[in-house]
Amino acid sequence: MTDLARPRHLLPAGASLTPPDQQPDQDPSLAVRNNGGVEPSAAPAPAGRREALLVLGFGGPEGHDDVMPFLENVTRGRGIPRERLEAVAEHYHHFGGVSPINDQNKALVAALEAELAAAGTAMPVYWGNRNWAPYVEDAWRQMAEDGVEHAYVLATSAYASFSGCRQYHEDVARARIALELDPAAPAGPTAEKLPHYFDAPGFVQANAEALATAIAALPADLRDTARLVATAHSIPDAMAAVAGPQGGAYEAELMRAAQLAVDAAAPGRPFDLVWQSRSGPPSVPWLEPDVNDHLRALAEAGEKAVVVFPVGFISDHLEVIWDLDNEAEETAGELGLAFVRAGTAGTHPAFVTTLRELLEERRAGGEPRLGTNCPASCCFVQRPARP
Numbered sequence: 001m002t003d004l005a006r007p008r009h010l011l012p013a014g015a016s017l018t019p020p021d022q023q024p025d026q027d028p029s030l031a032v033r034n035n036g037g038v039e040p041s042a043a044p045a046p047a048g049r050r051e052a053l054l055v056l057g058f059g060g061p062e063g064h065d066d067v068m069p070f071l072e073n074v075t076r077g078r079g080i081p082r083e084r085l086e087a088v089a090e091h092y093h094h095f096g097g098v099s100p101i102n103d104q105n106k107a108l109v110a111a112l113e114a115e116l117a118a119a120g121t122a123m124p125v126y127w128g129n130r131n132w133a134p135y136v137e138d139a140w141r142q143m144a145e146d147g148v149e150h151a152y153v154l155a156t157s158a159y160a161s162f163s164g165c166r167q168y169h170e171d172v173a174r175a176r177i178a179l180e181l182d183p184a185a186p187a188g189p190t191a192e193k194l195p196h197y198f199d200a201p202g203f204v205q206a207n208a209e210a211l212a213t214a215i216a217a218l219p220a221d222l223r224d225t226a227r228l229v230a231t232a233h234s235i236p237d238a239m240a241a242v243a244g245p246q247g248g249a250y251e252a253e254l255m256r257a258a259q260l261a262v263d264a265a266a267p268g269r270p271f272d273l274v275w276q277s278r279s280g281p282p283s284v285p286w287l288e289p290d291v292n293d294h295l296r297a298l299a300e301a302g303e304k305a306v307v308v309f310p311v312g313f314i315s316d317h318l319e320v321i322w323d324l325d326n327e328a329e330e331t332a333g334e335l336g337l338a339f340v341r342a343g344t345a346g347t348h349p350a351f352v353t354t355l356r357e358l359l360e361e362r363r364a365g366g367e368p369r370l371g372t373n374c375p376a377s378c379c380f381v382q383r384p385a386r387p
Ligand SMILES: CC1=C(CCC(=O)O)c2cc3nc(cc4[nH]c(cc5[nH]c(cc1n2)c(C)c5CCC(=O)O)c(CCC(=O)O)c4C)C(CCC(=O)O)=C3C
Pocket: 058, 059, 060, 061, 071, 074, 075, 078, 080, 084, 085, 088, 099, 100, 101, 156, 157, 161, 163, 164, 233, 234, 235, 236, 277, 278, 279, 280, 312, 313, 317, 318, 319
């Protein structure tokens, strides 16, 4: 029997990810290895190599009993107050303790399998998560047993930041180390992460269509004047400051993605980018304004309607269906604001095609782009050590 709540984060002493200023990486070609056991190559994929695509997700609980162990996996060593965990646990219990994220990732896997088959790209698709079963370690072991020699890693986040990019690199590193430490295990695949896809055409198209549909769902007299409000997960200011090689990339990429969606769905209309799902102790500053505070400010300024589009996420997981469809919608109701929430990319065919194209781009070789080949200091946040 698998113990789902077993301790995660198996980095042994001496193999922990060292802060960049302490890393001996004078040679820039070493920087990528320091960023998490990922080995992008500028050369095309060698003919005959046994390759796979790994969808690397966040993970989510499958029932009431999973909720607390899952939340403990997510927040271990992160200094998240107990009251916050208990509040978030209630959100999951409200939906039977089941996050919709696992079914959404399974649907994405199925859509990618169909897309790859239709395009004649013979490659199996695996699925593993950071915080809940099926864990990335298990997927890695399965790939090793199946003889996979190289894995392309598709993280279920389109953006820079520790949580959305670097931590997925670390997940891969952890999975690889776990296998290496097991003398009985077969050698696992080498790996490379696919780049950020916030501006990939199919991701933009999926978000733009969802935004257009949401605008059209408003009563006719509100459609043209409703405020367009993009949302993304808030992160600590300190994390935002170091996102990407020059810093600030999380906000910059989100701004770009939201702009591209608005350009396609409602050209020329202004929009706001605000934040949702803030966590952490109140003493730590996170990106603001919160979407609920923003709705209050809009109502005070005389606005009558809002269209909220969560461009920061790729599927309608719990933070979307609770924090927006429940909380933000309730806030809007109290304020007398008409409220529509746009969908996320999910398994939109254009999105799935764009993901296959990113994969093909990496197979063809060429200079790796951001998210694949990150400098060692990229998105690095000094976190408390995990026990
Ligand atoms: C940037 C970002 C994304 C987007 C990129 C990506 O998608 O990867 C994201 C996605 C998600 N976040 C999720 C859930 C949670 N995030 C938490 C906590 C945190 N998120 C953070 C950031 C992000 N999170 C941060 C800085 C923390 C503080 C703890 C830490 O420093 O690491 C907590 C702990 C409780 C709380 O305090 O909220 C939970 C339960 C789910 C699954 C939802 C489902 O089950 O359907 C998803 C997809």
